[in-house]
Amino acid sequence: MEMDIREILKKNQLSVTASREKILQLFIDHNGALAHGDIEKKAGEKFDRVTVYRTLQTFVDKGIIHSIPTADNSVRYALCKDNCEEGHHHDQHVHFVCNSCNNTYCLDNVVTPDIRLPKGYSSKHIEVVVEGVCVNCK
Amino acid sequence: MEMDIREILKKNQLSVTASREKILQLFIDHNGALAHGDIEKKAGEKFDRVTVYRTLQTFVDKGIIHSIPTADNSVRYALCKDNCEEGHHHDQHVHFVCNSCNNTYCLDNVVTPDIRLPKGYSSKHIEVVVEGVCVNCK
DNA sequence: GTAACTGCAAAATATTTGCATCCTT
DNA sequence: AAGGATGCAAATATTTTGCAGTTAC
Numbered sequence: 001m002e003m004d005i006r007e008i009l010k011k012n013q014l015s016v017t018a019s020r021e022k023i024l025q026l027f028i029d030h031n032g033a034l035a036h037g038d039i040e041k042k043a044g045e046k047f048d049r050v051t052v053y054r055t056l057q058t059f060v061d062k063g064i065i066h067s068i069p070t071a072d073n074s075v076r077y078a079l080c081k082d083n084c085e086e087g088h089h090h091d092q093h094v095h096f097v098c099n100s101c102n103n104t105y106c107l108d109n110v111v112t113p114d115i116r117l118p119k120g121y122s123s124k125h126i127e128v129v130v131e132g133v134c135v136n137c138k
Numbered sequence: 139m140e141m142d143i144r145e146i147l148k149k150n151q152l153s154v155t156a157s158r159e160k161i162l163q164l165f166i167d168h169n170g171a172l173a174h175g176d177i178e179k180k181a182g183e184k185f186d187r188v189t190v191y192r193t194l195q196t197f198v199d200k201g202i203i204h205s206i207p208t209a210d211n212s213v214r215y216a217l218c219k220d221n222c223e224e225g226h227h228h229d230q231h232v233h234f235v236c237n238s239c240n241n242t243y244c245l246d247n248v249v250t251p252d253i254r255l256p257k258g259y260s261s262k263h264i265e266v267v268v269e270g271v272c273v274n275c276k
Numbered sequence: 277g278t279a280a281c282t283g284c285a286a287a288a289t290a291t292t293t294g295c296a297t298c299c300t301t
Numbered sequence: 302a303a304g305g306a307t308g309c310a311a312a313t314a315t316t317t318t319g320c321a322g323t324t325a326c
Contacts, residue, residue: 014280015279016325016326036315048282049316054282071207073211073213094255096255109256110253113251115232115251115268117234117268117270120272120273120276123270124271126269129266129267131263138258138260153299153304153305155300155306155307156307157307158306174290185308188291189307
């Protein structure tokens with residue numbers, strides 16, 4: 001899998017560094033979304049907090065990960081699968097937050113529905129976050 | 139309108155104070171969502187920052203306002219119209235963020251769609267945020 | 277070798293808590 | 302009068318910035 005990670009970084013014109021490899025690995029290993037704090041912990045106290053901030057920002061800029069809106073104001077990030085596979089940004093899937101295990105998942109197979117807006121409004125992007133109980137907690 | 143504001147506060151078993159009246163008035167006057175910082179500014183430097191935090195928290199607890207999830211990690215709040223009118227919490231409307239004027243609106247007439255989830259997932263609440271250009275900016 | 281990345285320190289910003297005082301009921 | 306709300310100070314937490322040293326290419 002290490003090959004893939006380097007590939008992803010190179011494809012996005014990023015130099016391959018230890019922190020980027022490890023943080024990206026965390027996202028690939030973890031089937032769900034990660035908050036900044038999760039990464040600091042999971043990485044085993046290895047990275048400077050600033051490096052994590054900057055790496056996440058870089059990944060978002062390049063479209064490797066995307067941020068997920070949450071009502072409680074915690075920012076979480078998840079892999080952009082489409083991007084990783086095809087190199088351009090699509091993010092038309094539903095996000096799911098489990099009230100039991102508190103994980104956030106990207107439901108890549110659930111496409112965001114069309115929304116009929118009032119006259120005069122035009123839509124560029126639709127974000128859907130479903131809250132409930134996930135398959136592992138039911 | 140002042141009567142209404144006092145009514146809302148009393149209905150929620152909150153004592154009527156100057157800051158609560160003014161902050162609630164801001165929400166009623168402003169047809170959109172407000173962030174903590176907006177309130178500090180709009181109120182004309184009148185309230186202690188801590189009071190604003192506590193007032194917002196109180197209003198959320200009572201269901202007078204609700205927080206709106208945003209991807210950029212800014213917390214915004216808007217009136218819960220259903221609550222104000224009927225005293226119980228419904229929040230099944232779509233939120234709209236304008237990329238031009240940067241306002242956030244509650245589209246009270248646009249109901250959140252049903253989402254077909256994968257087997258094993260159950261839904262308790264659905265949040266939809268549409269991003270685009272609003273009727274005032276088109 | 278050069279440009280880019282990291283880590284430390286520190287600044288700037290945001291949020292929470294304790295407590296004495298003041299206001300609402 | 303009593304309980305709750307406010308405002309100030311200060312403690313925490315979060316995020317950003319500058320810069321010198323290090324690493325990738």
